[in-house]
Amino acid sequence: MANFNTHFMVASGASAMVSGTLLSMEVVTPEEAVYAFLLGTLGGLLPDVDSSHSTSIKVGFNVLSLLMTMMIIFVKSSTYSLIEMFIVAGLVFVGIRYALLDVFRKISKHRGMFHSIPVAFIWGILVSILMHYFFGLNELVSWVYGLMVTFGYFVHLILDETYSVDLGNRRMKKSAGTALKFGKFKTLKDKWHTLIIYLSIPLLLSFAPDTALIQNAIFSHEAWLNFKDVLLPYNGRWFIN
C-alpha cells in the first residue's frame, strides 16, 4: 500500500496532466483547470479517509470543516451579526473536525467499500451535483469537476493495487485485490452494503446535471479529433508559435 506522500504526488501529477489536456482542448478555462487539478488531487487522497489514523483523514476533515465554515460565513454574513456568525462558524468547525470525525472513525473500516470502483463513481456524481446545485456551475464544468474526483480516486486505487505486487520476491501481497474491487461479497452484510452502493448510483444520477455537454466535450468522436488537433503542432512547426 502506498503512503500519503506517494498518493499525493502521483494524484497531483496525473491530475495536472488531465487538467492541462482539458485546458488545451478548450473544454475548461484556465481558472477552471486549476480547480479541476485541485479536485483531482483531492480525489487521490479520498479513499484513505476510512483509515482511522491516516494523514488523509486528518487533511480531508480539516479541509471539509474549513470549507463548511467559510460557506456559512458567506451565506450568513448579510443576515447574522458578527457574534452570531462567529458562534455558528465555530460550532460548524468543531462539529465537523472533531465530532463528525469521531463518528466517521467508529463506523468506517479501512479497505472496506471505500476502496471500490462504484464508490469512485459515487464521489464523482456527488461532486457534480454539489457543484451544480450548491455553487450554480454549468453542467459541463460540474461534470468535469466530478469526473476529476473520480479520476483521482481511480489513480489511488490503481496505485494501491500496484503496491500489492512484491516485485523483489515476485509474489502478491495479502492486500492484493482489496483496493480496485467491484464490491465485497464475503458475508451477508457485505452483500447488502454492495447492493445499496450500486442502487444509489442510478438514484444519484437522477439528480445529477445533464450529461450531453460532457459527452460531447470528452467522450465523442469530435472530442477525439479535437484531442488529436492539439496533441501535436497543427502547422508542423515546433516551439515557433
Added chain:
Amino acid sequence: MMKHFTYSVYMLLSFALIGCVPLEPSQPSSVYGGIGGARAPVGVTTPTPSVDVKVVDRVYGVKPIHYSRSIPIYFSTKLARTQKAIYKYSEPKRAYKRKGFAYGGEVSWRGWLVETSIALPNRAGRMLTPKPYMVLFNDEQIVEHILGYSHKLITKVDK
C-alpha cells in the same frame, strides 16, 4: 346645351379615370429615395419596414429586440476566434434564476433568456459542433451567459 353636355361627359370621364388609378402604397420617402427617387426594379423584393413592437412584461421587463446584434458583440470578448463564429438564436423567453444553495438559493435574476448556439473553429481551424448557451437579459442589457440549454437553477417560464 350640347356644349354643357360635352363638358359634363369630360368631367365624369376624368373623375372615373382618376378613380381607376391605384394609389401608391404609403412608403417612407427614404425607401424609394424620396419623390422622383429610383424605384426598385420589378421582381426584386424591397425590404418592408419592420415595426419593432416593444413587449413589456411587468415582472420580466422589456423583451430584448436587438439581441442578434448585442450577443455577438458580448461574446467577442468572451470566446476565442469569434470572427468565424456562426450564431443561431431562439426567440427570447421569460425566465428566472435562483442562486446556488450555497449562496442562499433565492431568485437572483428575472428577465428574458435567449438560447443561442455558437459554432466556432478550434485552434487548428476545424469547425466544431455548435455549443449551446443561455444568454440572460435585463431589458436590452446582457447580464450573464450560461453554457447549455438547461440548468437546474434556471426556470423557463415560456417553453
